Amino acid sequence: MSPKEVLEFAKKNDAKQVDLRFADIPGLWHHVSYPITQLSEESFEEGFGFDGSSIRAWAAISESDMLLIPDPNTAFMDPFAEVPTLVMTSDVVDPITHQHYERDPRWIAKKAEMYLANSGIADTAYFGAEAEFFIFDNIRFDQNQHCGFYFIDAEEGRWNSGREKDNLGYRPRYKEGYFPVPPTDHYQDLRSEMVQTMLRCGLTVECHHHEVATGGQAEIDLKFDSLVRSADAILLYKYCIRNVANQYGKTVTFMPKPIFGDNGSGMHCHQSLWKDGQPLFAGDCYAGLSQLALWYIGGLLKHARALSAIIAPTTNSYKRLVPGYEAPVNLAYSRRNRSAAVRIPMYSSNPKAKRIEFRPPDPSANPYLAFAAMMMAGLDGVLNKINPGEPLDKDIYDLSPEELRDVPAMPASLDEALTCLEEDHGFLMKGDVFTEEMIEAYIDYKRKNEAEAVRLRPHPYEFALYYDI
Numbered sequence: 001m002s003p004k005e006v007l008e009f010a011k012k013n014d015a016k017q018v019d020l021r022f023a024d025i026p027g028l029w030h031h032v033s034y035p036i037t038q039l040s041e042e043s044f045e046e047g048f049g050f051d052g053s054s055i056r057a058w059a060a061i062s063e064s065d066m067l068l069i070p071d072p073n074t075a076f077m078d079p080f081a082e083v084p085t086l087v088m089t090s091d092v093v094d095p096i097t098h099q100h101y102e103r104d105p106r107w108i109a110k111k112a113e114m115y116l117a118n119s120g121i122a123d124t125a126y127f128g129a130e131a132e133f134f135i136f137d138n139i140r141f142d143q144n145q146h147c148g149f150y151f152i153d154a155e156e157g158r159w160n161s162g163r164e165k166d167n168l169g170y171r172p173r174y175k176e177g178y179f180p181v182p183p184t185d186h187y188q189d190l191r192s193e194m195v196q197t198m199l200r201c202g203l204t205v206e207c208h209h210h211e212v213a214t215g216g217q218a219e220i221d222l223k224f225d226s227l228v229r230s231a232d233a234i235l236l237y238k239y240c241i242r243n244v245a246n247q248y249g250k251t252v253t254f255m256p257k258p259i260f261g262d263n264g265s266g267m268h269c270h271q272s273l274w275k276d277g278q279p280l281f282a283g284d285c286y287a288g289l290s291q292l293a294l295w296y297i298g299g300l301l302k303h304a305r306a307l308s309a310i311i312a313p314t315t316n317s318y319k320r321l322v323p324g325y326e327a328p329v330n331l332a333y334s335r336r337n338r339s340a341a342v343r344i345p346m347y348s349s350n351p352k353a354k355r356i357e358f359r360p361p362d363p364s365a366n367p368y369l370a371f372a373a374m375m376m377a378g379l380d381g382v383l384n385k386i387n388p389g390e391p392l393d394k395d396i397y398d399l400s401p402e403e404l405r406d407v408p409a410m411p412a413s414l415d416e417a418l419t420c421l422e423e424d425h426g427f428l429m430k431g432d433v434f435t436e437e438m439i440e441a442y443i444d445y446k447r448k449n450e451a452e453a454v455r456l457r458p459h460p461y462e463f464a465l466y467y468d469i
Helices: 001-011 105-119 188-200 227-247 291-302 304-311 365-384 414-423 435-454 459-464
Strands: 016-024 028-034 048-051 065-070 085-093 124-136 136-145 148-153 205-210 215-221 251-253 269-276 333-335 343-344 356-357
Touching: 001 085, 016 105, 016 148, 028 227, 085 105, 085 148, 105 124, 105 227, 105 365, 124 227, 124 291, 124 365, 136 251, 136 333, 188 205, 188 215, 215 227, 227 251, 227 291, 227 365, 269 291, 269 365, 291 304, 291 343, 304 333, 304 365, 304 414, 414 435
Parallel strands: 016 085, 333 343
Antiparallel strands: 016 028, 048 065, 065 085, 124 215, 124 251, 124 269, 136 148, 205 215, 269 356, 343 356
């Protein structure tokens, strides 16, 4: 939509408020609302002022004044607001220099798209992300000087099978929750309501289903789109899912591994490059890929350990990235094989459907940073003609230790991942997509506020292991 069309859309829907949204570095949406009377065509150039000093890993208080410039192409009516509210995703701009703020994740994603176009290799990077999540009925957690705990409950959780009261059975077994019909699938209607809400907000949904884990694990798949638009869609996707669940008295988490002993939640990222409306990943090489696609895979695998700090960016991510739970720990590629970090889907022979699926990312990632970083790694592979090696068409989890010795693996912790990013980030800085200052700020924030914060606190299981030592 143009700014004029947005104003007409707001009037047609009797909007009383305009809500501007933006993402912080960890990837959470923030917002500020204004009376609709403050929105004009000039607003799309002049923006709205706000204080950015309290946003995580952003500006110091001495340079906190910033502008939000709404993107008219992102406009929708908020389906959850009691007062009719027009919502737009916004870019963050410095009010003095009128330059984009370098720590704005959306701007980094936009720079990645510009770098791709300027490379001459392709003009569009398409991403289709499969962000999984859990639906719980109750969540309790706390951590202080003298106690630390969490308690999860879900009506669908297999652990409730022995409950004496109000127990009708029909719960997915651990690691056996893939595609059961109701009543074992408790959340068909809830997911359908989530989908209908997404459709009203302008998202294109392909399907929804129960996932492998018990306790309400689910997946709703969005149609692929260009890099920035796909990242925008993921944040709206999370917003819709959380709020529909809340209306039903449920709570949703995108934590990669909330339940011990069962599958975690990934965000497998399907991706491809196109130029002049033509797909570039289809060819006559392995699994119907082009040589360019194989080089792209080579870049992803070469930089995967550094990427892990951005695409699996939490301490909890590395509770998921362990063998035995369908998680792609080992860095290899294969057709159809879901145990490989890179899978080549074989559903269709249509060249337009040819893509690669990168499986290590999880939904705790900031989609703007994650998509941009993956594309930069893949493009580095194309520019430098990085050979991905031979495919591994075996179940990696069944390989012997001798066979696994030569297969590189993902980092085992967030701290290790951050070190990998420190040592390998030159590919991200090409075209000034990521700056050195941004990468340093990201690593510093993650290490101090997450990796070290978790490392310093006693774990509940340590009491079971060591209390009587």
